[in-house]
Amino acid sequence: MENEKPEERKIKSFVIRGGRLSSLQQRAIDNLYDEHVIPFSETPLNLQELFSKSQKTIIEIGFGMGATTSKIAAEFPDTNFIGIEVHRPGIGKLLSEIDNLRLKNLKIIEHDAVEVLEKMIEPESIDGFHIFFPDPWPKKKHHKRRLIKSPFINLLSSRLKQGGYLYSVTDWVPYAEQMLEVYSNEKMLENKYKEYASPISWRPRTKFEMKGLKKEHEIRELWFTRT
């Protein structure tokens, strides 16, 4: 990414967590991976060839176990979705949901979203991005790992079509403040709201959100559009 120091580029926003796959997740990986997972590649994707119907494309970054992803894809069959994640059990779980719900409009990429956007997604080709509860990396020494930083948001914005949106949610107020600052400073983005967005009715709640609410964290939503 431009304007990022080489040593910062190497820092990832995730740590691959170990943990065994459940038998359901392993079966889904064995039987469904090739059908629904797009392999990482250094060349741009042809979005229209990926899906049975050519329609709007939304990308979700860091879908976790994919609970939100499959529900939203089922609710909006006239939109195509690509979920990006590095956590294998989540890939397995979402594959089994794609199969259960017979979803034709949802594909997965198992790779670092930063590299996917750089290499596989063409400029001005995406209608929207969802980033729900990105890892907050609360300790100061880990802040450099946060996904939402100016160079990444500049890259992401360049991949949005004009009028496309970036919808983010977090339960970590200091991270929400950082998001608001980074998005507001990005010339390609415009805030649809004065500050934080009103809750969006179609976003289902996830386990991360419920955990945050239990700890009495405030949920902050942000909705920006590409100018």
Ligand SMILES: C[S@@+](CC[C@H](N)C(=O)[O-])C[C@H]1O[C@@H](n2cnc3c(N)ncnc32)[C@H](O)[C@@H]1O
């Ligand atoms: C705190 S979890 C939230 C999961 C989900 N969005 C939810 O709300 O339940 C953040 C997820 O983002 C994924 N992640 C972080 N950085 C990523 C990256 N650069 N590319 C792909 N996935 C990433 C992590 O593996 C993790 O599963």
